[in-house]
Amino acid sequence: xxxxxxxxxxxxxxxxxxxxxxxxxxxxxxxxxxxxxxxxxxxxxxxxxxxxxxxxxxxxxxxxxxxxxxxxxxxxxxxxxxxxxxxxxxxxxxxxxxxxxxxxxxxxxxxxxxxxxxxxxxxxxxxxxxxxxxxxxxxxxxxxxxxxxxxxxxxxxxxxxxxxxxxxxxxxxxxxxxxxxxxxxxxxxxxxxxxxxxxxxxxxxxxxxxxxxxxxxxxxxxxxxxxxxxxxxxxxxxxxxxxxxxxxxxxxxxxxxxxxxxxxxxxxxxxxxxxxxxxxxxxxxxxxxxxxxxxxxxxxxxxxxxxxxxxxxxxxxxxxxxxxxxxxxxxxxxxxxxxxxxxxxxxxxxxxxxxxxxxxxxxxxxxxxxxxxxxxxxxxxxxxxxxxxxxxxxxxxxxxxxxxxxxxxxxxxxxxxxxxxxxxxxxxxxxxxx
Ligand SMILES: *Cc1c(COP(=O)(O)O)cnc(C)c1O
Numbered sequence: 543x544x545x546x547x548x549x550x551x552x553x554x555x556x557x558x559x560x561x562x563x564x565x566x567x568x569x570x571x572x573x574x575x576x577x578x579x580x581x582x583x584x585x586x587x588x589x590x591x592x593x594x595x596x597x598x599x600x601x602x603x604x605x606x607x608x609x610x611x612x613x614x615x616x617x618x619x620x621x622x623x624x625x626x627x628x629x630x631x632x633x634x635x636x637x638x639x640x641x642x643x644x645x646x647x648x649x650x651x652x653x654x655x656x657x658x659x660x661x662x663x664x665x666x667x668x669x670x671x672x673x674x675x676x677x678x679x680x681x682x683x684x685x686x687x688x689x690x691x692x693x694x695x696x697x698x699x700x701x702x703x704x705x706x707x708x709x710x711x712x713x714x715x716x717x718x719x720x721x722x723x724x725x726x727x728x729x730x731x732x733x734x735x736x737x738x739x740x741x742x743x744x745x746x747x748x749x750x751x752x753x754x755x756x757x758x759x760x761x762x763x764x765x766x767x768x769x770x771x772x773x774x775x776x777x778x779x780x781x782x783x784x785x786x787x788x789x790x791x792x793x794x795x796x797x798x799x800x801x802x803x804x805x806x807x808x809x810x811x812x813x814x815x816x817x818x819x820x821x822x823x824x825x826x827x828x829x830x831x832x833x834x835x836x837x838x839x840x841x842x843x844x845x846x847x848x849x850x851x852x853x854x855x856x857x858x859x860x861x862x863x864x865x866x867x868x869x870x871x872x873x874x875x876x877x878x879x880x881x882x883x884x885x886x887x888x889x890x891x892x893x894x895x896x897x898x899x900x901x902x903x904x905x906x907x908x909x910x911x912x913x914x915x916x917x918x919x920x921x922x923x924x925x926x927x928x929x930x931x932x933x934x935x936x937x938x939x940x941x942x943x944x945x946x947x948x949x950x951x952x953x954x955x956x957x958x959x960x961x962x963x964x965x966x967x968x969x970x971x972x973x974x975x976x
Pocket of ligand 1: 659689766823
């Protein structure tokens with residue numbers, strides 16, 4: 543099949559996500575034929591280094607033999623069964639493993655990150671109803687937060703381009719100042735600024751705790767905001783404030799979970815246990831759609847009752863899909879057997895060191911958190927994102943800046959040589975357009 547005919551067929555029949563489709567009159571789609579390790583190969587066998595882990599989902603490279611084998615084995619046994627009234631080994635084993643890793647005893651499953659957000663919001667609201675506090679119906683989140691695009695998730699998201707059009711459909715929620723360290727005042731430390739933001743949170747929560755069900759937050763890095771990073775003290779204070787005023791803390795670890803921030807889960811760095819944790823993206827190593835919401839046994843028990851309506855009557859057809867669970871189990875097995883969290887420490891240091899060559903450019907706020915690396919480009923060019931993306935593709939890099947933020951979130955399997963390629967090409971590209 544020639545490239546052109548694939549592109550035309552796609553434009554004729556596929557509505558692509560997060561895209562003004564008219565853009566593709568001038569910007570060709572990229573038909574990908576296969577993947578291998580950090581590389582994606584297009585229909586003409588040109589390869590691109592997947593610097594963004596295919597939208598932050600891939601952990602151990604494309605065509606990973608271990609994850610692939612686990613899915614194949616599961617495929618020969620059981621592809622799917624409904625999870626209401628039935629159960630199976632992969633979903634049990636995965637729930638046990640996730641409980642051990644997070645300290646939260648019960649796992650509820652869906653297929654996408656946004657569904658996990660919806661579930662956590664509904665569970666929190668329903669918990670307070672079951673606990674005879676039905677007036678606790680409101681949610682708060684951070685400025686510039688991103689929690690997904692379904693209506694409930696969008697209601698707690700704070701990205702204008704995604705949200706404004708749908709505003710009339712969305713429930714009201716309140717946004718607290720983001721502890722993003724770039725917003726600190728001159729001379730103010732990241733920690734000092736985070737504490738100042740936490741004071742604003744406390745002041746709001748202390749006045750509204752009677753009506754607030756939960757505070758949902760992306761721990762340590764607000765990825766969609768442009769890899770906005772903040773001091774862990776904010777999470778610690780948020781936990782204290784939520785406990786003090788009886789508000790749930792929902793940790794949206796959909797992007798930052800599974801080692802991205804240097805620990806298995808970002809909350810660990812603040813020694814914080816949330817009341818709900820939302821997981822997705824890396825959970826299957828980027829293989830199959832799966833998400834999970836974990837919560838405490840205490841919250842679970844408030845739903846456990848003779849009354850059906852007190853139960854959590856929420857479901858998705860593919861809840862707990864065995865193939866997806868087997869991919870997740872294989873992913874967790876790689877973390878254990880290959881000591882990934884430790885290995886990534888050296889890799890992170892190597893990338894940080896290699897990125898120093900970029901400091902000659904007109905950039906600011908060079909930053910990292912575990913295996914997430916970013917910097918802000920000083921430019922007023924409104925075409926920066928598309929110029930950078932297109933030039934990077936020409937040079938064999940899948941780089942997708944967010945506004946003026948260039949970031950690297952590569953698969954953990956990236957080698958030193960590939961890191962060299964990623965950074966030298968980025969330097970070349972930015973020299974060209976800045
Ligand atoms: C991607 C993302 C989501 C939404 O996940 P989808 O699978 O795209 O629905 C929610 N929260 C955060 C922090 C994310 O990065």
